[in-house]
Amino acid sequence: MKKIINILGVSAMLLAFTSCEDWLDMPSEAKADSSTIFETVGRAEMTVVGCYANTFNRELYYQFGMGTDECISTEGTTNSKNQVANYQYTTSNIPTSTYAAMYKGIEYANVCIKNLPLMTGASESEQKKINSLLGEALAIRAMNYWNLVRFFGDVPYSDVPVADLSTFSSSRVSRDVIYDHCVEDLQRAVELLPWASEGMVATPERFTKNSAYGILARVALYAAGYSLRWDLSTVPYNVGTVQIARRSDAVRVKELYEIAANACKAIVEQKENSLLDDYDDVFRSLMLGEYNDETMLEYGQWGADVNGSAVGYTNGAFAHTNSSFKKSAPQMVAIPTYYFEFEDGDVRRDVTICNYGITASDIHQMNAYSTGNVGKFRVNWKSEVGTAQNKRDINWPVLRYSDVLLMYAEALNELNNGPTTEAIDALKAVRKRAFGGDESKIGTIPTTHDDFLNKIIEERKLELGFESWRRTDLARWGILYETLTNEKAKLLQLAKREGEYATVDKYRAYKESKATFEDPTIAVKYLSVPEDKLDAKTLETLEKKGVVDITLYEDKNGNTYFSEADVPADAETKEVAYKILDMFGSVSTNNSNKVAEDQAWMTTQLFRGLEKNKVEILPLNTTSIIDINPGLAGQQHPCY
Structure with missing residues (x-):
């Protein structure tokens, strides 16, 4: 008897994670067995496409995207989003939507990965399509597990559908094991997927060989990097074993950097992707629903159903309710010091940090330093309001070519204990575009390992600001605590107009x-x-x-x-x-904070829960995650 795949609820465990969410509608009845769903390539494709709805979540850029040297929360201190953004974690305030969505997407992918190899194409082209669909499912599973591990560390892992398991519970599995599985999945995916130029995949909202290579590089860098770890062998866990460290296998670490470098090299040498000439066009394209050669993978959002992450509403430039653009109410802004990290002439500054909000009468109102709006997703760059004011039909950029170049440079630097010519050229390409193509403004590129790595750390901040990578980038470099502690000191220095900020404009x-x-x-x-x-x-x-x-x-x-x-x-x-x-005052469209040394938001509230060897990995929500999975009993983050 065939096991039934319940498309609208694969397991009681997963439903417990997502009781307030609607499961994605599929192309057939609510319940269908595997022979029905995978009996035609068309139905199989729709099933794989359905997996993508659970590869992204607003928490990824919102709660988990704030609390960095780029971005901070403007919500009240009793708000759980502000608490998470400032590392004031508890086992009850940790959001669970990302955790639930990632596992839902993994379950969908597991079903596809099990059944797609059982299909036989009626022609060579159909078989190639089936192989491509399998590649997509493998890439989705890997990307979702990577999202889980980078925030929650060691998590439950399964690579088979829940219907095939004897029990629904699962204990934590070593992140190194999970990362290695992700790398294997992505290596299989790049063998199966077509290049974008082959035309089999019409949109960057789905994986191609190009984007799978890019995500492979990203996962490999995380797998080779630092993370907060503890001994999993004894439950309950011993807090004395908590430390920030790489995996202990140095040979494997080197292999992972080689995998990352080779993946990026494959993209660069294929020459299908490139940097746009103008940095702002990358994000104007997103606002207008247009694809380009730089944005290699996007999370698609359109219409009333798959459009729930509120891009441009929660993380855009402020627009008054009565404006032509309708309400945009960002609860996240640039930390004031971020503005001054950009060198003179760097066009990325004013794209990344919007220096205005929009009034009820559609006027650009300039903001003070405390309210640098997120500029990449501003609603006035759209051609219309969108489906709704909180559903703007704006795709999320999951992978850009500039990120590939910076990952390439980073991986080569690690492999060679210093930058190679290729690494320097990759970094130069990103910086040249930042200065409008003027190579004379690129500056001197460091030639030692540590100095070059520091340059990459800074360049990723400038190039990829507000794209939700910074918090976990800092964690994988092992410098989250040090960076944010230093940033808070710099903010107080700015308030006093001292040191490097002595000559910044007051008015x-x-x-x-x-x-x-x-x-x-x-x-x-x-x-x-x-x-x-x-x-x-x-x-x-x-x-x-x-x-x-x-x-x-x-x-x-x-x-x-x-x-x-x-x-x-x-x-x-x-x-x-x-x-x-x-500019140090409180006049702005959506934030009443001043930049002054007596302001509580700067002195006592910002990063108030920051603690080294603790906050680099989030605890699991006790009620919504641990209590419903017997396999996680006693397996809470040992510092909580």
Whole structure:
């Protein structure tokens, strides 16, 4: 008797994870046996496509994307999202949606991986399609397990459908074992999948050989890197065994770096992917639903059903409810110091950090330092509102070619105890685009291992900001605690305008402008305002209100003067309305924080739960995860 695959609920265990979520509708009845689902290539393809719905979750960029030297939470300290973003973990406030979604996707993939090899194509092209579908399922399973391991460490592992198991419970399995399985899955996937240029896969919302190679490189780097570990052999776990370390097998670590380097090399040498000339076009394409040669894998979102991660709403530029763009209410912003990490002329700064919000009357309102909005997913770069204000039809960039180049450089540096020519060239390509193609601004590339690695660490922050990699990147380098501790010290230095921040602008002047759909505006242009150009009354108003209206004088050559006395005698000028903003103040569209050394959000609230050898891996939610799986009894993170 055939075992029934319950498409809308594979197991009681999984349903317990996802009681508040609807399972993805499949192409046939709610219940169908494997011969029905996999009897035609078309049905099999729809089943594989169904797996993708559970490869991404809002928590990945929201709770798990904040709390870094890029991004912080603006929600209240009693809000669980703010608590998780500031490492104030408990066994009850840890979110579970990602955990549930990843396992749901794994179960779907396991069903496909079991049944696809049993199919026989009626033609060579059909068999090639079946092989490609199997490659997709393998890649999905690997990517989902990687997401679980990078946040939760050692987790339950199964590579067979739940219906084939004698028990639904599972204990933690070593992350090294899981990572090695993921690497094997991805190595099989790249053999089965077609290159994008072959035309078998019409969209980057699905795996091709290109993107599978990229995810293979990513997984291999994590598998070779550092993580918070403890001895799994004794339950309950001994807190004294907790440490940040690599896997102990040095030979395997080297193999993993070789796997990562070779995977990236395969993509580079295939020459199907490339960097777009203009950095902002990468994200404008996402806003407009257009594909390009740089974004290699996207999580597709469209319509009312598969569109729940609120990209552009939770993590975009603020837009007022009554604006033409409808409400965009970001609860995450750039940490103020991030803005100053970018060198002069680096075009990525104003794309990554949007320096304005949009008012009810569709005006670009410049924000103070405390509210650098997430700029890559701004709603005014779309051509329309989208399905709804919290369902903007914006795909998530899972893999970009620039990431591949940086991974290539990193892996080669590790393999050779210093950068090779290929590693330097890969880094240079990313930096050249960052400066608008001006190679003279790339700067000196380090040639020693440690200095080059530090350059990669910094470059990933600048290139991939707000794309949800930073927290676990820092963890795999073993520097999460040190980096965030240093960043908090830098933030206090900024508040005092000391050290490297001694000359940053206190005041800036800007002209209001209109926001539009497909808005060409990347950043509101501003003038630095010397304090000696402002009279006592203006300074007093700025101290009280944070912003003041002022009239400046512009000549026909575009020069601006702060008073009539500054205007040359032979110059023809006109009066122009400006606003002067206290950049350390609290005037912004969506955040009332100041940058000042007496502010609690900076001194006592930011990263308040940060503790080395503890927070690098999240505990499991006791009620929603441990209590419903007997195999996890006594297997909580030993520090919680």
